[in-house]
Amino acid sequence: xxxxxxxxxxxxxxxxxxxxxxxxxxxxxxxxxxxxxxxxxxxxxxxxxxxxxxxxxxxxxxxxxxxxxxxxxxxxxxxxxxxxxxxxxxxxxxxxxxxxxxxxxxxxxxxxxxxxxxxxxxxxxxxxxxxxxxxxxxxxxxxxxxxxxxxxxxxxxxxxxxxxxxxxxxxxxxxxxxxxxxxxxxxxxxxxxxxxxxxxxxxxxxxxxxxxxxxxxxxxxxxxxxxxxxxxxxxxxxxxxxxxxxxxxxxxxxxxxxxxxxxxxxxxxxxxxxxxxxxxxxxxxxxxxx
Numbered sequence: 001x002x003x004x005x006x007x008x009x010x011x012x013x014x015x016x017x018x019x020x021x022x023x024x025x026x027x028x029x030x031x032x033x034x035x036x037x038x039x040x041x042x043x044x045x046x047x048x049x050x051x052x053x054x055x056x057x058x059x060x061x062x063x064x065x066x067x068x069x070x071x072x073x074x075x076x077x078x079x080x081x082x083x084x085x086x087x088x089x090x091x092x093x094x095x096x097x098x099x100x101x102x103x104x105x106x107x108x109x110x111x112x113x114x115x116x117x118x119x120x121x122x123x124x125x126x127x128x129x130x131x132x133x134x135x136x137x138x139x140x141x142x143x144x145x146x147x148x149x150x151x152x153x154x155x156x157x158x159x160x161x162x163x164x165x166x167x168x169x170x171x172x173x174x175x176x177x178x179x180x181x182x183x184x185x186x187x188x189x190x191x192x193x194x195x196x197x198x199x200x201x202x203x204x205x206x207x208x209x210x211x212x213x214x215x216x217x218x219x220x221x222x223x224x225x226x227x228x229x230x231x232x233x234x235x236x237x238x239x240x241x242x243x244x245x246x247x248x249x250x251x252x253x254x255x256x257x258x259x260x261x262x263x264x265x266x267x268x269x270x271x272x273x274x275x276x277x278x279x280x281x282x283x284x285x286x287x288x289x290x
Contacts, residue, residue: 028265028268030076031073031080031264034074034075035074035084035087035088035264036257036260037069038066038069038073038088039257042065042088042095043091043092043095043253045061045065045092046058046092046095047095047103047249049061050096050203051102051123051203052203055204061092062089062093062096063089065092066088066089066092069088070084073088079267080263083263087263088256090256091252091255094252095249099245099249100204101202101233102201103242103245103249105123107123107124108122108126110127111125112128113159113160113172116171117226122201123201124241124242125198125199125238126238127197127198129161129197130161130197131160131162131197132158132234133158133164134189134193136158136217136223138155138214138216139153139155140153140154140155140210153178154176154213155175155213156173156175156210156214156231157173157192158172158173159173159174166221166223169225169229170223170224170225172226172231173225174192174231176188186233191233191234191235192234194234196234196235196236198235199232199233199238200233200235200238200242202231204231
């Protein structure tokens with residue numbers, strides 16, 4: 001039954017049962033579906049850009065596209081609009097800034113290290129003759145990168161064949177960062193001491209100064225590098241590392257979707273509506289007799 005409100009009369013409080021009925025409204029489920037779509041759209045656009053090393057483009061897409069689809073996802077309410085405009089770009093930025101392993105691409109199979117240039121798009125490598133020349137390790141210049149000490153000290157070393165000499169060009173680089181996360185972190189230089197012959201492609205980001213360490217290695221040790229020499233994390237099982245990075249990406253997507261659902265449920269239960277569900281503004285029309 002519709003209830004009329006006099007002009008200026010405040011709406012009656014909504015019972016908790018009425019708030020629960022909001023959870024089954026089509027509006028909430030449409031907002032949930034739009035939020036899921038927004039997270040997937042941002043992920044599908046940012047991940048390929050991040051894997052290609054276009055970090056700044058990925059950040060731009062995460063902000064602009066994420067802002068637009070976030071506003072679209074929360075268009076049913078003012079709070080939803082604000083939450084979507086914040087949450088969806090944050091999901092894209094987390095992916096763009098944290099994804100430093102190429103997770104899209106095939107493997108090279110067992111190859112000689114000097115054939116690495118024949119696989120410019122490979123995400124993982126396995127070599128028949130390779131080692132990390134730790135005697136030519138170089139670290140970043142902290143004076144040029146404020147905040148490097150807080151995030152860890154980046155260092156690089158040449159990945160070379162077993163018969164390599166310093167007069168020959170460096171075909172690839174091993175990248176590591178001192179994080180203190182423990183021996184299971186494949187990004188640390190502890191792996192360089194192992195007899196691995198495999199690696200996953202490292203994706204340079206806008207805030208990881210690995211390139212600066214390469215410049216210092218070339219200058220300090222008077223080395224030459226092959227053009228477009230890839231940067232690698234030195235690991236034992238590349239497929240396992242890539243699978244873990246994909247799992248991390250799935251958790252980011254899952255966290256964004258769950259946060260959006262929790263917001264919608266909280267808004268329905270806690271935020272009082274302007275009018276109760278069974279209240280209508282304006283005069284009630286009397287049906288015309290037939």
